Amino acid sequence: MQAAPTPELLSDADSPPTDDAFQRLSALTPGAERDALRDEIICAWLPMAHRLAARFRSRGESMDDLRQVAAMGLVKAVDRYDLSRGKAFETYAVPTVTGEIKRHFRDHTWDVHVPRRVQDLRNRVRTARRDLALRLGGRAPTCAEIAAEAGLAEEDVLLGLEALESYSALSLDAEPAGVDGGAPLANRLGACDHALDVAVDREAVKPELRRLPERERTILYLRYFRDMTQVSIAERLGISQMHVSRLISQSCERVRAGAMEGAV
Structure with missing residues (x-):
């Protein structure tokens, strides 16, 4: 100031x-x-x-x-x-x-909330860096040089340098600096990958699937991985469609309960 x-x-x-x-x-x-x-x-x-x-x-x-x-x-x-x-x-x-x-x-006037102490560090670092740049002929001073000039620890200098970028927030619609016609920052942000949740769920149910009898494992495989209907599964295994439906419900409930117990 x-x-x-x-x-x-x-x-x-x-x-x-x-x-x-x-x-x-x-x-x-x-x-x-x-x-x-x-x-x-x-x-x-x-x-x-x-x-x-x-x-x-x-x-x-x-x-x-x-x-x-x-x-x-x-x-x-x-x-x-x-x-x-x-x-x-x-x-x-x-x-x-x-x-x-x-x-x-x-x-x-800060776009990002910064504690008072960090604001003070920012001002001291900014002043020291400006004075050093004048004396060094335009060369960017190092963190150690700024710390010696401002009488601060290097950790505080790094915190002050970070705060220099916190006064104004960059719009997500802005293009990256130095790139003409580049995609806005919003297009570069990561999104939630639901496949990760599926992978976690699959690993959670594997132990419970192994504990099921072979017939129940086969029925679940045919229903959910081969996308066969209950009627087709019943015909293949030589049992009734009602029996297939009951085994699917019981097996799913058993696997779910076991996975929930394992998560706790």
Whole structure:
């Protein structure tokens, strides 16, 4: 983040004379008159808040959003300012508004939720890498060099580098970087292969199938692997179709119960 601008960098238009207004505001009790004076002070200092917001305009957020956040910070500064401490309002308001904008970037502009500690690591790694690149003539610094520059462990540097890619999420409709006319990322994602579940189920029932009598195994094979009808199986084995149906039901139930017991 950029350093907080100092009051000296503000123009005269951004620093309206409101000491008397703050004196009167502190003496008023809550009510319509106090609310009107408070609104007057906020409006007087609003150009200052907008000027501070403009310094963050290249960060990817719209100016309307930045101005709204800066205005919220200004309201907090007006409500919390204590004239009796002897400091000028702008000395208190500038870091308050700037801090509100920085918190907005920290808490609301990341596409991927990243813990505060990791965000801080990201900023330190980014700054160290930028400074090293300038000194190294454009060569990309190594992880060890960044760690020494930032005063971090290499594990923290790796975490910060990973967080550098987490600020913005890449659309699944986007094409891979460096590939013209390539398939979007969504087409490269894996899908659930139901054949894997079938393979697992087959392995689970094999021990139970081996325990069945030979006739029952033959009936299940003919029915489910040769796709024969119960009538055809009955004719082949010389038994009734009703008997075949009953044996299939009993065998399937036995195999299922055994597989479930084995899974537990």
